[in-house]
Amino acid sequence: MGKAKRERSLTDSEAMAVTRNLRVSPRKLNLVAELIRGKKVDNAMADLEFSRKRIAKDVRKCVMSAVANAENNHGLDVNELVVAEAHVGKNLVMKRFHARGRGRASSIMKPFSQITVIVREKEEAAAQPTGKKAATKPGKAANLEKGGKEKKAAKSAKAAPTTKTAKAATLARAGSGEKAAAPEKTAKAKKAAKETE
Numbered sequence: 161m162g163k164a165k166r167e168r169s170l171t172d173s174e175a176m177a178v179t180r181n182l183r184v185s186p187r188k189l190n191l192v193a194e195l196i197r198g199k200k201v202d203n204a205m206a207d208l209e210f211s212r213k214r215i216a217k218d219v220r221k222c223v224m225s226a227v228a229n230a231e232n233n234h235g236l237d238v239n240e241l242v243v244a245e246a247h248v249g250k251n252l253v254m255k256r257f258h259a260r261g262r263g264r265a266s267s268i269m270k271p272f273s274q275i276t277v278i279v280r281e282k283e284e285a286a287a288q289p290t291g292k293k294a295a296t297k298p299g300k301a302a303n304l305e306k307g308g309k310e311k312k313a314a315k316s317a318k319a320a321p322t323t324k325t326a327k328a329a330t331l332a333r334a335g336s337g338e339k340a341a342a343p344e345k346t347a348k349a350k351k352a353a354k355e356t357e
Contacts, residue, residue, distance in 0.1 A: 170278065173281040173283070174234075174281075175227075175229040175236060176226060176278045177277050178222070179221065180274040181274065182218055182272060182273050182275065184215045184271075188213075189273045190248045191213065192208070192213050193219070193246040193247075193248050194246075196243045196277075197243060197245070197246050198243065198244075199243055200241070200243075201223065201238070204223055205223060223243065223277050226278070230279050237281060241279045241280070242279065242280055243279055245276070245277070246276070246277050248275050249275075249276070250271065250274075251271075253269050255267060256269075256270060
């Protein structure tokens with residue numbers, strides 16, 4: 161009698177790959193993991209291909225393994241895959257010593273680490289809004305536009321008198337009182353002409 165099969169911890173749209181005993185500290189490996197988190201698989205592979213970090217080659221192999229698992233074991237579309245998660249963890253630590261002066265020794269730690277990459281197939285529903293949401297969005301945009309137009313009109317109405325008074329004030333400063341009154345007369349003449357039409 162064997163043990164019961166362990167249930168799958170991931171959803172049907174996810175696949176995972178783990179690489180253990182990478183000869184690098186977890187802190188340095190996490191820098192490379194940050195480079196690919198949340199990106200499409202194609203972009204992540206390109207970034208790892210041209211990265212200057214030594215460990216990027218091994219991380220790229222892990223991503224390729226996760227993609228292969230997704231395609232072969234779970235039948236997911238490779239073109240829609242995204243690197244959903246990239247966990248970094250500690251592994252064994254080799255302890256060595258370095259001879260120092262007066263017969264003493266100092267320890268040297270050589271850490272190993274591991275990385276877990278989870279790729280997820282993008283959902284099309286999340287990428288494209290549904291019909292109801294799409295219908296409500298233009299209405300909101302139109303309301304915002306109306307509100308924006310009203311605000312602009314109010315601002316221009318407030319700004320108009322201040323500009324006229326500013327012009328009158330500058331004319332008063334520059335010359336006599338007759339020049340300052342001249343713009344008011346022309347404005348009254350224009351109003352009268354409009355009313356007669």
